[in-house]
Amino acid sequence: MDGSDHKAAQATTRRTFIAGSVAAAGLAAIPGGASAATRKIAASDKVNVAVIGAGGMGASNMSKLTSQNIVAMADVDLEHVAQSFRPGSDGVVSPERIALKAAYDKAAKFADYRRMLDRRKDIDAVLIATPDHHHALAAKAAMERGLHVYVQKPLTYSVREGRMLLDLARKNPKLVTQMGNQGHSGDDGRRVVELVRGGLLGAVREVHVWTNRPVWPQGDARPAAVPAPPSLDWDLWVGPANVDWGYHPDYGHFNWRGWAPFGVGALGDMGAHLLDFPVWALETGLPTRIETRHSRWGGDTNGWDGKPPEEITSYPLASVTHYEFGKAKSGPVHITWYDGGLMPATPLGLPAGKKMDPGGGVLFVGERGMLMHETYGSNPTLIGEGLDERAAAIPQSLPRIREGMGGHEMNWIRAIRGEEKISNPFAEAGLLNETMLLGVVALRAEQPIEYDGVAGRVTNVPEANAFLDRQYRQGWEI
Known part of the structure; x- marks a missing residue:
C-alpha cells in the first residue's frame, strides 16, 4: 500500500462505515450455497467466515482472518464496531485493521445473530466474541447448523452449557472447534x-x-x-x-x-x-x-x-x-x-x-x-x-x-482445511x-x-x- 492509499484508509470515518453497513444489509436475505455440513473445504480454499460480536476482541480476532472470505457479521452496535478502525495513539490505523475494514464493508450486516444464522447459507465457520452470557447460545446455534466454531474464553457462562457444547462437539466430530485462549x-x-x-x-x-x-x-x-x-x-x-x-x-x-x-x-x-x-x-x-x-x-x-x-x-x-x-x-x-x-x-x-x-x-x-x-x-x-x-x-x-500465540485464529482455519491439528478444541x-x-x-x-x-x-x-x-x-x- 502506498502513502496515498494509507492516508485515504485512515480518513475512513464511523459514518462511512455505518453507511456501508446499511448498503451491505441488503445482501442479508440472499440465500447462499452449501453449508459446512455438506461443503468439503480443501487446503487451497478460502473459508467463509462469519463473526458474532464484531468489535473489540472480535475485531482483534478477525483482523487475523482477512485472508479468508468474511461473508457476514452480527453486532448489536455498529457504531462501536466502527471504533475498531480509529487511529491508535500514534495516529496510525494498522494495515491489519485497514484490511478488516474493507472486509467488513463487504460483509452482510445483522443485529441479531440468530437471524444471520437462519438466513445465510454460505457460512462455513463462525467466530464468537460476544459477552460471556451469549457464548453458549451462539455456539450451539452455529454447531447445530453444521458450522465450525471459534469461541472466545470462557467457553460458556455455566457448567451445564459447557457440557452441552462438549456433547455437541463429540456428536459432530467433523466440526472444528477452538476456544480463544491464545496462550x-x-x-x-x-x-x-x-x-x-x-x-x-x-x-x-x-x-x-x-x-x-x-x-x-x-x-x-x-x-x-x-x-x-x-x-x-x-x-x-x-x-x-x-x-x-x-x-x-x-x-x-x-x-x-x-x-x-x-x-x-x-x-x-x-x-x-x-x-x-x-x-x-x-x-x-x-x-x-x-x-x-x-x-x-x-x-x-x-x-x-x-x-x-x-x-x-x-x-x-x-x-x-x-x-x-x-x-x-x-x-x-x-x-x-x-x-x-x-x-x-x-x-x-x-x-x-x-x-x-x-x-x-x-x-x-x-x-x-x-x-x-x-x-x-x-x-x-x-x-x-x-x-x-x-x-x-x-x-x-x-x-x-505456526506463529505461536499470534497464529491461534489461523490454526483454526488451517484445521478446518485439514492442514494442521487444532490447538485447543472443546x-x-x-x-x-x-x-x-x-x-x-x-x-x-x-x-x-x-x-x-x-x-x-x-x-x-x-x-x-x-x-x-x-x-x-x-x-x-x-
Whole structure:
C-alpha cells in the first residue's frame, strides 16, 4: 500500500462505515450455497467466515482472518464496531485493521445473530466474541447448523452449557472447534508443559496462580439506568440474561465481565490464560473440592458478613479459590487462585533481579524445584540449582503452532482445511472451562463444595447444584 492509499484508509470515518453497513444489509436475505455440513473445504480454499460480536476482541480476532472470505457479521452496535478502525495513539490505523475494514464493508450486516444464522447459507465457520452470557447460545446455534466454531474464553457462562457444547462437539466430530485462549498455542506455554511432564520439578503437589484482574467495575452496587446510545440495541445485548436492567456504560462494551448476569469475573477472563497450564501439564482432571474466600459482594454496604446480598449485582473485588484435584494423573494437586491483585509470597531462591509479575503468573512448586511463568505461559523462569541443565535435556514433545500465540485464529482455519491439528478444541478446553466455572460456583455457594466430575454434581451442598446452570430470559431459552 502506498502513502496515498494509507492516508485515504485512515480518513475512513464511523459514518462511512455505518453507511456501508446499511448498503451491505441488503445482501442479508440472499440465500447462499452449501453449508459446512455438506461443503468439503480443501487446503487451497478460502473459508467463509462469519463473526458474532464484531468489535473489540472480535475485531482483534478477525483482523487475523482477512485472508479468508468474511461473508457476514452480527453486532448489536455498529457504531462501536466502527471504533475498531480509529487511529491508535500514534495516529496510525494498522494495515491489519485497514484490511478488516474493507472486509467488513463487504460483509452482510445483522443485529441479531440468530437471524444471520437462519438466513445465510454460505457460512462455513463462525467466530464468537460476544459477552460471556451469549457464548453458549451462539455456539450451539452455529454447531447445530453444521458450522465450525471459534469461541472466545470462557467457553460458556455455566457448567451445564459447557457440557452441552462438549456433547455437541463429540456428536459432530467433523466440526472444528477452538476456544480463544491464545496462550495455548504459544511456544513458551508448550515448553512449560513439556518441562513439567518431563519430570524437571519432580512431583508437583502445589501450584499458585494469580492475576491483577478485575480492571473493570466490580464489587460495586448496580448503578441507576441511563439512556442507551442510539446505535446500541440494548434488548438484544441483554439477550438471554434473565434481568430487567436498564443500560449503563459500566456494563458495556468492555465492563460487563464483573456484572453477574453478563460475565463470570476474573476467573472467566484470565483463568483460561493462567489455569490452562497447570491443568494441562499435570493432567489434573476436574477438581474434587473447591472453596472460595472473597471480599464483599457488589451491593453490600456494611462489609462482608458471610451472606450475599439479596440481589447479586457484581462479583467481589478480590477472591482466593482453593482447588483440590484428588484424581490428578500423578497424584493429588492443590491449586490456589488469587485475583484482585492478591498474590502468593515470593518464592525462596528467586533469581536476583527477577520479580513476580503483578499482572499475573503461575508458580509450580515441585519436589526438585520451582517453575514460574507469566500470563499466557510467557517467560518461564526456573528456580533451583541445576534446573537449567536438566531442562536442556528434556526433548520437545508437543507440536508447535505456526506463529505461536499470534497464529491461534489461523490454526483454526488451517484445521478446518485439514492442514494442521487444532490447538485447543472443546474436547480439551471443556475441562479447563468447567474448572474455572466451578470456582464461581464455590463463590456463590459460600462454603466448600465437593464435586463428582463424572456425574457433574455437587455432592455435599445440594442447593449449590443450581449454580451449575442458569435461568434464561423468555424467548432466549437454550
